[in-house]
Structure formats: C-alpha cells, structure tokens
Amino acid sequence: MRGLQLVSRVLLGIVLVMLCAGVAALISMAPVRIAGGIASVYLGEWGQGVRVSGHQFTCTQEPTIDRCTVRIQEQPLSVQVNYGDTERRIFNDTVTCQATYSDRPVGCEVSYYFTTDLPILSIREPLGLSQQTLQQLYRENFLIQVGRDNLFRWSGFLAIASGLLIALNFALFSPPLTRSVAGAINGTAGLLVAFATRGTFYSFLGVAELSLLLGVGLGILLGVVVWSCSRQIARVISGLSLGFMLTGVIWAFSVMLFLALGYAA
Numbered sequence: 001m002r003g004l005q006l007v008s009r010v011l012l013g014i015v016l017v018m019l020c021a022g023v024a025a026l027i028s029m030a031p032v033r034i035a036g037g038i039a040s041v042y043l044g045e046w047g048q049g050v051r052v053s054g055h056q057f058t059c060t061q062e063p064t065i066d067r068c069t070v071r072i073q074e075q076p077l078s079v080q081v082n083y084g085d086t087e088r089r090i091f092n093d094t095v096t097c098q099a100t101y102s103d104r105p106v107g108c109e110v111s112y113y114f115t116t117d118l119p120i121l122s123i124r125e126p127l128g129l130s131q132q133t134l135q136q137l138y139r140e141n142f143l144i145q146v147g148r149d150n151l152f153r154w155s156g157f158l159a160i161a162s163g164l165l166i167a168l169n170f171a172l173f174s175p176p177l178t179r180s181v182a183g184a185i186n187g188t189a190g191l192l193v194a195f196a197t198r199g200t201f202y203s204f205l206g207v208a209e210l211s212l213l214l215g216v217g218l219g220i221l222l223g224v225v226v227w228s229c230s231r232q233i234a235r236v237i238s239g240l241s242l243g244f245m246l247t248g249v250i251w252a253f254s255v256m257l258f259l260a261l262g263y264a265a
Contacts, residue, residue, distance in 0.1 A: 004172075005169070005172070005173050008165055008168050008169055008173075009169060011161075011165055012162070012165040012166065012169060015158060015161050015162050015165060016162065018158060019158055019162065019250070022154075022155075022158070023257065025143060026143060026257065026258075026261055026263065027261065029053060029055060029141075029143045029144065030261035030262055030263070031053075031054065031118060031144070031261065031262035031263070032260070032261055032262040033055075033261075034053075034054040034055060034118055036059060036061050036066065036118075037054055037057055037059030037061065037066050037068045037081075037118065038054045038057060038059070038066065038068050038079065038081060038118055038119055038120065038121055039053075039054050039118040039119065039120045039262065040052060040053050040054050040120050040121070040141075040144055041054075041057075041077075041079060041120070041121045041122070041123060042120070042121070042122045042123070043123050043127060043129070043137075044123075044124065044126070045124060046122075050134050050137045050138050050141070050145065051141055051144050051145055052070065052072075052137055052141055053140075053141045053144050054068070054118065056070045056140070056141070057069060057070045057079075058070070063086045064082065064083045064084070064085065064086055064088075065080060065081065065082055065083070066080065066081045066083075067079075067080050068080075068081075072101075072127070072129065072133065072137070073129055073130065073133045075101060075102040076100075076101075076102065076103075077099070077100075077101045077127075078099065078100050078101075079097060079098070079099045079108060079121055080097060080098045080099070081095065081096075081097045081110065081119055081121070082095070082096045082097070082098070083095055088117070095110055095119065096110065097109070097110045097119070097121050099121070099123055101123075101127050106123050106125045106127065107123065107124060107125050108121055108122070108123055109121065109122040109123075109124070110122075143263075144263075151254075151258055151263055152254075152255070152258070155250075155251060155254035155255075155258075156251055156254075158250070158254075159246075159247045159248075159250035159251040159254065160247055162246060162247065162250055163243040163244060163245075163246050163247030163250070164243055164247075165243075166239075166242060166243050166246050167239045167240050167242060167243025167244075168239070168243075169239075170235075170238070170239035170242050170243070171235060171236040171237075171238070171239025171240060171243075172236075172239070185238045185241050185242055185245075188241075188245060189241035189242070189244055189245050225237075
C-alpha cells in the first residue's frame with residue numbers, strides 16, 4: 001500500500017508540475033500580451049505551414065498603419081497592415097495587408113481571432129525556406145502551432161489525470177473524514193454534476209432554476225448516503241467526488257485561460 005501511495009503522489013506531482021509549466025508557457029506566449037502590431041503570421045498553405053508569433057516581430061505603429069519586421073533565414077520578412085481609419089475597427093473590409101520577403105512582394109491575407117483585436121496574417125506563397133528553418137520556427141512558436149482543439153484535448157487529459165490521482169490519494173490515504181465534511185464534499189459534487197449536465201436536461205426541465213433544484217436534491221441525496229455510511233466508506237466516496245470536482249475546476253479554468261489569453265479563436 002505504501003508503494004502505491006508513493007507512486008500515486010509522484011505521478012500527481014508530475015502532473016501538477018506539467019500544469020504549472022503549461023500555464024506559465026501559455027502566459028508567456030499569449031497573443032493578448034502583444035502590445036500592438038500583429039498577433040501572428042502563418043507561412044504556407046493551411047495545415048502544411050508554420051505560424052510565427054507576433055512576439056517575434058519588431059513593430060512600429062502609426063494612426064492607421066502598423067509595420068512589423070522579423071528576420072527569417074537571414075532575410076527580412078516585412079508586413080504592413082493598413083486600417084481604414086484611426087479607430088482600427090476589427091473585422092472591417094477596409095483592413096488590408098502587404099508583405100515582402102527579401103524585398104520581394106508576396107501575397108498577404110488578414111483575419112482576426114475572436115478574442116483579440118490584433119490581426120493575424122497569412123502568406124500562402126512559398127518563401128523558399130529550408131526544412132531546418134521551418135523546424136526551428138516551429139520549435140520557437142510551438143504553443144501557437146498546437147491549435148485550439150489540441151489545447152483543449154491536452155488540458156482535458158491533464159484535468160482528468162489530476163482528478164483521478166487526487167481522488168486516489170484522498171480516498172485511500174487520507175485520514176477518515178467526519179460525516180459533516182464528507183456530506184459537504186458530496187453535496188457540492190452533486191450540485192456540480194447537475195450544472196455539468198444542464199445542457200442535457202435543459203430542454204426537458206425548461207428553466208435553469210430547475211437545474212439548480214436538481215443539483216440541490218442530488219447533493220442532499222449524496223450527503224445523506226455518505227452520512228449513513230461508515231467513515232472509511234465515506235472517505236472513498238468523498239475522494240471520488242473530490243476528484244470529479246477538481247477535474248471540472250481545472251478544465252473550466254483552462255477553458256477560461258485559453259479565451260482570456262487569446263488562444264481560442
């Protein structure tokens with residue numbers, strides 16, 4: 001049992017370190033942390049190219065124009081975004097871009113993330129970049145290559161892993177709980193279950209208030225069940241409930257983080 005406890009806690013520590021490191025990396029490369037200019041530039045055809053973060057560019061701003069430059073393969077890639085007016089309204093047909101690579105004009109398209117007012121540019125024309133250069137750009141801008149769906153998938157995996165490991169440690173290795181604490185944990189878990197399944201039951205229940213009532217009822221039921229159990233059984237059930245709650249909290253936090261930092265387009 002002690003060996004299982006040690007392994008589970010080591011694994012939990014690794015997962016938590018991965019979560020903290022991931023959050024720090026996401027914040028450091030976040031599109032919303034770019035003071036001005038462009039969010040990113042995608043080089044190549046969709047699904048086959050590489051995205052360069054706006055953090056890599058040096059930009060100068062005028063009332064209606066942004067000029068940004070980065071050196072790639074010892075040659076300057078320069079982009080210019082032209083706004084229709086000084087209000088810099090996003091999703092506006094008057095916003096256009098121009099680009100040159102090694103002083104050669106290349107085609108440029110402009111679009112936007114929904115969560116940031118900085119434009120994202122696309123250059124579909126081949127720039128003659130070597131495979132080594134493309135790999136280096138991929139490594140330097142890894143997080144914004146991953147994509148929204150993969151970020152959500154990875155965060156979900158880490159949230160589930162954290163919840164399971166916390167549930168295991170809490171259910172098997174924590175001191176026995178008082179019935180009041182166990183009832184509170186399971187009651188809260190029941191409430192969260194109701195809100196997590198609200199989309200499923202909404203059309204049947206009709207109003208959101210009934211979802212709240214369902215959660216309260218489920219919470220009370222779980223609380224009563226745990227209250228009537230032995231302290232050891234209550235600890236195991238409460239561990240599972242705590243794991244579920246923390247899984248939901250971590251996943252919800254990751255979704256809000258992606259939206260706030262501009263990764264979810």
